[in-house]
Amino acid sequence: MCEFMIFKSDTNTPQDEIHYEKKIDFFSKKICGDYLKRKKVLIITGSGISSTVPDMKEIMDKIEQLIDCYDDSWEKSDVFNGIYEDYRRPTELEKHQTQSRLLTYIQNAYMGKFQYVQDSDIVPLANVWRKLVVWLLEGDKGLLSAEPTECHRVIRDMYNEMNVISLTTNFDNLLKKAFDKSKSTGTERRDDLKSESEDAGTLHPILSKEEFDLYYTSEENDKSVIEIQSRGDVFWLECTGEKNKICPNKNKQCFIPGESIEIRDDRVQCNLCKSEAKVYFAFPGTKEKDSEMSIVINGIWKYFANAISCVIIIGNSMNYDPVIVDFLRELLQKRQLPVMYISRYDRKRGREQRNYESVYGKRATSFLFSNRTDSKGIWARCENTEMILEDILQNFKKYQKEDKVAEYNKKEYEEKASYFWRRIDEVFSADLNFDDFLIDLKENRDIEKAIFDIDKVNQMRHFSQLGLKTYWLRGKTNIYQKHNRLKHSVGVMLISSYLYLKICPKPNSNELTFIQLAALFHDLGHLPFSHLLEDVFNDFGWISVGESTTFNHEQHTRRIIEEILENNEELKKLMNKINYSTSELQQLINGEYGIGFIDALINSPLDCDKIEYLFSDAIFMNRGTKEDFIIFMKDYVENLSVNENNFLTLKRSSTKAFLKLISMRGEMYDQVYLRSGLRYLEACCKLIIRTFISYVCTEQEVFLLAEDEVRFPSYYNLSDCKINRVVSFMEKCTEGMPDDEVCELYVLKEMVKSIESNMAISESIKNTIKSCMDIIEKTKGNDAVNKIEEEKVLTFEVSHNGFSQSTLKQIIKNVYLRFPGIILVDYVESKSSFSFGNREMRKRRSDGTKSATENILIKDIKQIKGHLDPEFKCLGDVTAEVNKELNYSNHNYINIYRISDNSFSYMQAEDYTIHELRKEGIIDEG
């Protein structure tokens, strides 16, 4: 028996039955578990569920009949005859193409696009289409009077019981009818289903980007639900406006059936102005259909793709919808979701006729079952497909009763929130004894003790939050040591716990622990020098197998989490207890968990990470106080909420607080993060690190690693081995470090020692590196940094004329290699590009979409008294507005750093660099 195929039939063998129940059970349990986590089920439907309306074959038969029976007055043109003949005798490959060509030709005649139709065909074909439309609307299986099928009813019930979104390729609107019907006749629903029809919301068909935006940017949705209709197969109406030129339906594509038209004397007319209405649709295989489908799919990626817990496909062969196939393929690659493909089997063709090849063998569906890591694709077959949905629904309800998660009551979560608030207050205090604080924290039962007892977590205390910047600016070792990544992560954990309890509509302890884990673990992958080291990896272009970007701390965090959760029994137990998986934890850390407000707390442009580090950095850099933070938090929480789509919404004081945070970030960029004197010192660090790494990677050990098939199952260059070698050095170095050492300085000294003892390296570079180390170690305080800026840094504003980033990168590399230890070039991006946490530029997906995920809604950016914004917008769509509000200009800079003391060499190198930058138009003349 095929592992992924299940069969529901009265002729099932007991073995079949067990197999069926096991799979349905697994699927329903998964849906139930994810329902408690606020996740959604995506149901993709096709014409197979709408037996009460004509399907494509019936439509084509009718067209053929209308053409063949047309009276003799029609002298068919040769062009039409050619098209029609091709359609009637297509090869298997050309089937959709010829069908589409015929339909387009007929529709062009009807829509008045006469330039594409032969004169003799115009009138007859327009008549054929008119008759077809009337038949389609009012015929035996007319759309206007069609009743929803049993399948629509079950899907409606699923909507009412679980979080479901349907994506349909049907034009019949029967699901909406099923909803309307249950609202108007509360008794219509079957008794065995819980009757909540009075409470059930309205179903809105979503057909365009605008409707998507409207639905998802609403603060409240009045419990309404949506069905996403792919534009292609949907009927459209356009009022010609011949009787009323200002008819609202004129030139507007209206969704039918039934809502905008009426039929009088076999004539379709607009129900507002009674003018003739034209009805048309886009058919499978046309470019128009695919491109418009992509727009709809874009909305799914933007608003809820990450929230999908599983996919059910029913009544859809997937043959005609390549965009949906590509979307699913992308989705399943990104997240290993279970999929159930439900199709009908024909009893007449025999019980054993399972037609394996029809699903597994074809490209459109084979990916659902093959190449999935844990066989999550299920192919379910039944004569009445809705029975399988019914079974899933019943099982879901059974598990829902069993698996209830205890939600906090109001008093409980208010108490807990105030506990976290007190802790946050303490953590920002300058005289905090962090060790005692941690001991106290472990005593609290709302934080699982196990999460602190992990070596990797405790090692974070070695790594400074700001690298050596604190050391250079404040010059005091004790401050440096207090401002570490462990303290930061604990701060993020406390802030996110507090905000979660404050804003979550129904908080529960499992979700709280899950958020705390993500908050505490989010920075585990930082090594000494953190982003500086990542820049070096980026310069070298080292990409690990399976990754699309060069090595960074996110990738390392992922690996460490995998390792911890595999080896730490306590943590494993905890994860089982709260019912979250390792991949869910990683998704949340990456901001791709799917539940908007939870992602927003952990990884978003205004996540708790940014809140903590900005205030913490400001306090440690002597640029802010604890009180600033308290005021910020009070304002921020005041108008912060979570809407029905689980998006975080900000208005009035919360928006004001957000702008304050971004503006504060800008100041920190100017004064600390992008300050040229500090970047000079970092460039010196990079010179040392890069030289050291270059040598470490020539060691025999790297090549031996390549032979280790267990550690590196895939190997096509040495990037992974080299990364591993560098990471091991860093980890080993910090493990053996004395407690009173400044971690980054210690690591640098170890590197310099190794460089100095290396006989292959040129003496002049050794001297340069020694003097770099000197300046790194001796720079302490603001004045010293100022001095560097005056004496060793030249800054040029980057031209606005546009240039290629790769050319700039090449020049920087050339200068680095050709003037060793003499000069360094640094590109500094404008703070406006960082103001929202640089939104990742996404590659176009194979389904034609390209969009970032949104989970935060905001309004009132422009706060003029009495004139607040009426509408919410997605945060990602207001970047320009915020930059304008904060007066952030888009200026980028090139810094040239003088490293060598030799004036002649430096002048030569500087001339060359400036000449090259000007030649490429990167900086302006003069």
Place this chain on the structure above:
Amino acid sequence: MKVNMIGIYTLYVSTEMIDFAKTGLYRAVPMIVYKVNDEKPQHFIIKRPIEIFKENMEYRQIRNIVHETADPNITFLSIPSKAFSKMQSYAKQNIDKVIADMITHIVVKLIHQMQSEDTSSRNVFFIENIDSNKVIGRLGYLYLDSKVNTIAFVTYKTGGLLTDILNGDNERLKFDINYFNSQEKSKEIHSEIIPNDYMESMTQTVFFRIPDTEATLSPLRFDVLSQGISKEMIREKVNIIEDILQNRDNLTLPIIEKSTHGHGVNITMIPRVLNECIEAAEKYKHEAQVILEGELYG
């Protein structure tokens, strides 16, 4: 002053089309053969082939490998010859990277070895030219001591000489190999540095005329690593190479290369250390074949 001569030759063996069609795998084993002065040639090999593609590899992984968003359905993989050429070209980039890493490993290892024996010695590396910038970049990041080490990429095959690459249908270059050949062959002048702005390039091209006796030998081309050094220092390096090659004992018997244009044959001589590596490579190549085949059918 002792001058160490080091020859380095690189090669790789890889899956043939027929193996790829059978297994769905493209594999390659890169190897380095090197020799120091009069010592026996040695080889360096990673005992596991580079593996570029295997069936059932994750879609995302393949896409990362082929970097092809225009063909997201990777339909080309269903046609073995197309898949093979795609994998082969991607594999070549990776093989170049691994070979570059192997060369830097050997260079650094040998420098340490030779410097620890005699700190006053000088090292001249003759590396058979490989058409990849990777190795120059990697050597650049090492900031090797240029006073002690001279690294020369040797080109002796007609196809690799400047004439054939740049002359084409265009006007003759003033400093190409023909120009160099047509100059009066003074016995004192054996080499010519092709002028360029040394700051523009990490290497400096030098043509070298073999001090011939009877037969007319083709010149050699050396691309000398010239990172951060002045023109005078480049001349010094060229002089060191010239001094070595003036001594006929340091050169081999003529290498005969069939001219690509069918105008007879080109005969030249190359540094002996390098030639012995090339000859020894045939022997070691077998080992690479065993690793490759062992992986394929073992």
